[in-house]
Amino acid sequence: MTTVPDLPNTEASPRVAQILRIIAADIKISHTVFAMPFALLGAALALSQQAEPLSAPKITGQILLIVGCMVTARTWAMLVNRIADRKIDAANPRTAGRAIPSGALPTSTALLGAVLFAICFTGLCALFWLFFHNPWPVVLALPTLAWIAGYTFTKRLTALCHVFLGGALAASPLAAAIAIDPTELAAP
Numbered sequence: 001m002t003t004v005p006d007l008p009n010t011e012a013s014p015r016v017a018q019i020l021r022i023i024a025a026d027i028k029i030s031h032t033v034f035a036m037p038f039a040l041l042g043a044a045l046a047l048s049q050q051a052e053p054l055s056a057p058k059i060t061g062q063i064l065l066i067v068g069c070m071v072t073a074r075t076w077a078m079l080v081n082r083i084a085d086r087k088i089d090a091a092n093p094r095t096a097g098r099a100i101p102s103g104a105l106p107t108s109t110a111l112l113g114a115v116l117f118a119i120c121f122t123g124l125c126a127l128f129w130l131f132f133h134n135p136w137p138v139v140l141a142l143p144t145l146a147w148i149a150g151y152t153f154t155k156r157l158t159a160l161c162h163v164f165l166g167g168a169l170a171a172s173p174l175a176a177a178i179a180i181d182p183t184e185l186a187a188p
Helices: 012-026 028-050 056-085 086-091 107-132 141-153 161-180
Strands: none
Touching: 012 056, 012 107, 012 161, 028 107, 028 161, 056 086, 056 107, 056 141, 056 161, 107 141
């Protein structure tokens, strides 16, 4: 079980860092690394189709934004899942040690974290518009967040919930390609 030490209010930064460590461990941030190649493959394919010469700063900026979007979106979805499942997790000996049911992460803190990660994801999507004149990532940000959090609720309704989850993962190469160059998707 992971615990958050009681720190004085003047020690906000170490407490925030500790909470982020707990969130990262609880949602298995390492699993984000395994999902990353799908998005990066979509980005690489879109970059390879660019007609204009590619500059290193532009490519680097776009790839870093895609990585940031992937991390913040998955963290959002996993926090929503952990919050929604907290009572189920508490009753299951296998999952009772997770951060929320064990008390290491208060539900209110997890909810605040989910909101902040959703805002960060949307902000990163907006940077595609600001720096690369591509509004589509920010236009699609909220539907994307709804879709990837939807798995949490579909598993209560159908045994096909993993098809829904697989669809979310399968959409990441398309999402990355749209972020790099949406005009390539419209080409004949």
